[in-house]
Amino acid sequence: xxxxxxVEPGPVEVLHPIQAPNPAPGAGEVRIRNRVAGVNFxxxxxxxxxxxxxxxxxxxxxxxxxxxxxxELGPGVSQFAVGDRVMWFAGxxxxxxxxxxxxxxxxxxxxxxxxxxxxxxxxxxxxxTAHHMLVNLAKVQSGDWVxxxxxxxxxxxxxxxxxxxxxxxxxxxxxxxxxxxxxxxGADAIVDDRAEDLADQITTITGPAGVALSLNSTGGxxxxxxxxxxxxxxxxxxxxxxxxxxxxxxxAALLERFSASPxxxxxxxxxxxxxDPVGFNRDLSIVAAHLADGVFKPSIxxxxxxNQAGEAHLMLEQGRAQGKLVLEIDD
Numbered sequence: 001x002x003x004x005x006x007v008e009p010g011p012v013e014v015l016h017p018i019q020a021p022n023p024a025p026g027a028g029e030v031r032i033r034n035r036v037a038g039v040n041f042x043x044x045x046x047x048x049x050x051x052x053x054x055x056x057x058x059x060x061x062x063x064x065x066x067x068x069x070x071x072e073l074g075p076g077v078s079q080f081a082v083g084d085r086v087m088w089f090a091g092x093x094x095x096x097x098x099x100x101x102x103x104x105x106x107x108x109x110x111x112x113x114x115x116x117x118x119x120x121x122x123x124x125x126x127x128x129t130a131h132h133m134l135v136n137l138a139k140v141q142s143g144d145w146v147x148x149x150x151x152x153x154x155x156x157x158x159x160x161x162x163x164x165x166x167x168x169x170x171x172x173x174x175x176x177x178x179x180x181x182x183x184x185x186g187a188d189a190i191v192d193d194r195a196e197d198l199a200d201q202i203t204t205i206t207g208p209a210g211v212a213l214s215l216n217s218t219g220g221x222x223x224x225x226x227x228x229x230x231x232x233x234x235x236x237x238x239x240x241x242x243x244x245x246x247x248x249x250x251x252a253a254l255l256e257r258f259s260a261s262p263x264x265x266x267x268x269x270x271x272x273x274x275x276d277p278v279g280f281n282r283d284l285s286i287v288a289a290h291l292a293d294g295v296f297k298p299s300i301x302x303x304x305x306x307n308q309a310g311e312a313h314l315m316l317e318q319g320r321a322q323g324k325l326v327l328e329i330d331d
Contacts, residue, residue: 002329003098004309007059009049012310015097020061022100025074029102032088035068036121037096039304039312039325040154041240046092047313056092063096063327065089067111067121077105085111087120089128089284091270097309099329106277109284112292119291122298122324126154127287128280129269130162133215133237136283137267142167144212147202147226151187152178154298154324155239159215160186161296171202171211181322185299193218202229210234210260219243227253227262236264299323305330 005018025031043062045051067087070080080086090096090103111120140146146163150156151172163170164186172187179190189205191198202211210231216223220243226236227250254262273280290296301321304312305328312325 001098001100002306003061003095004306005059005061006047009047009058012047012313014047015310015313017307020098022071023095023102025072025077025102027075028077029074029104030070030077030080030086030108031072031074031100031102032066032086032108033068033071034066034096034099034101034329035117036066037063037306037327037329038065038122038125038154039309039316039327040064040125041316042092043097044313044317051092060093061095061098063098063101064092064094065121065124066096066101067117070108071100074102079105080108080110085113085117087111087124087284087288089124089269089273089280091273097306097327099331104277106281107273107284109281109288111288115288115291118300118303118326118328119298120288122154122300122326123158123287123291124284125269126158126298126324127162127290127296128272128283129155129239129267130158130215131283131287132269132272133239133267134159134162134166134168134213136279137237137265138213138235139233140166140168140213143169145169145171145206145209145231147171147173147211147214147216147229148187149173149193149214149216149218149222150242151182151190152322153217154321155217156215157182157185157299157323158296162290165295171205173198175319178322181299199225199229206231213237215239217242219245221247221249223264224249224253227257227264230257230260230262232260234260234262236262237267238264239267301325303328
């Protein structure tokens with residue numbers, strides 16, 4: 001098979017094209033002819049060696065999501081057939097930047113014939129993350145305000161679509177150059193994420209009800225700001241730390257809002273995938289159904305050939321992407 005491998009971590013130049021044997025599926029696994037691989041921020045962390053020590057081993061073929069056809073069934077697999085069109089998610093080191101991947105069956109679901117591999121391959125990480133936070137981790141009701149950080153990104157752009165379908169109202173945080181994009185895909189209100197009066201603008205928008213749910217991939221002291229914007233029983237869900245951990249003021253902010261009974265929690269898609277396989281498969285199946293029914297569609301900024309994975313990483317790291325980036329893997 002063809003693939004892109006990282007022998008040692010470093011800049012984008014460490015992404016090397018290789019030829020490798022096809023992987024063999026084990027019990028409860030399938031091998032997939034991978035047509036499209038989604039590009040995610042975690043892939044850049046794998047490439048740069050920025051994950052905690054021992055999290056992965058090099059050399060490694062990055063990529064954790066994609067779409068294609070099933071090529072081979074492992075022992076004990078009966079719910080799929082060779083040739084089924086599927087989208088998949090698997091753990092770090094599963095080899096998504098390759099033309100053949102192995103994934104456990106709880107991370108694989110069929111896709112409708114009218115859903116393209118490009119659309120399906122861009123969906124598992126962002127859409128399951130968005131669905132899990134909106135549906136499983138929060139108790140929000142139609143009309144509630146949801147604050148969406150990095151709203152023009154892969155996850156943020158799907159949160160906006162799923163929230164609108166659920167009757168929720170959204171405040172999208174994005175840089176000024178991306179405001180028209182987030183408005184087009186469903187944001188009810190937009191605030192420049194660099195505005196000095198960001199908190200005041202959001203308070204004016206939400207009024208006395210405040211924010212019911214903040215979905216925060218930014219981290220840093222933005223978590224403190226979010227806590228102060230919550231209405232009664234509001235929830236902050238952190239699913240990334242692009243700006244690092246919060247400062248010392250987080251505990252004080254929680255005490256300050258004690259009478260509003262706020263809460264803050266973390267969400268990691270790999271925890272969901274590893275420790276709740278049944279729930280993860282259910283959520284991935286819901287995502288596939290939403291794609292088939294047109295409830296949402298990932299906003300795909302660019303499709304790169306596999307040998308331009310480095311350019312895709314640069315575009316993602318430099319914040320130039322609107323929505324998702326994907327790699328197309330030809331024969």
